[in-house]
Amino acid sequence: MAIERASKLRSILVAATLSACILCLTSWSIETDRSTELKHGLFEIREEARRFVAQENASEHEQWNVLEPNAKVLVPRCAVPLQTQWTPKSLGRSKPSVMVVCPDAVPNAVMKRWDVHVPVERKTHHP
Template sequence: MLRSILVTAGLLACALCLTSWSIETDRSTEYKHGLLEIREEARHFIERENAKGQQQWKVLEPNAKVLVPPCAVPLRTQWTPKSLGRSKPSVTVICAAAVPNAVMSDWDVAVPVQQKSN
């Protein structure tokens, strides 16, 4: 009985934490690069693409499960190559050199986009 009460309380606490999380509060720290900043880089790229006047795009949210170390150099962006097998268009945000850590030396995050409806 006590075990089921503790499990229920733990699940409720986890649910409350997840509902309070927002990409708007996921900023960079000394240990991780924030999804907010990654999304903003994708937005800047899409603004430049939209200014070309062909198709109009909007940036969606990056996967909330992504956790990457801080980037030591300015981020780059590009359209995600179709050869990577993604089914929908996305922008790749690229870090060519992460802050030294034990996990990865560089990284890239695909941020989904969709066409704006007229």
């Protein structure tokens, strides 16, 4: 009887935990993923890619839209201003992207520098 009750309680606890996790995930977005003392937010990374693309669109004949960076990316806070460039074709990416680079991350145990590839797509022109 006690084992059956413990099993039911465990099932209820697992269901409640999963529901809470789903609520957390559904409330997360790039818009709310901001930088903290320890991590660099995807919002700021995407905004840096947008600034780069806006400059490129102003000076080139092609027009690009910035898409969302991979939501699974987690990088330490950058200690210096971010750098941006087109991702070199030599890196073998199948689609165009902007590489947002941190040449010097705040001291941490994981990485000294990082780069995040933010995908882009050509703007469609409507007649």
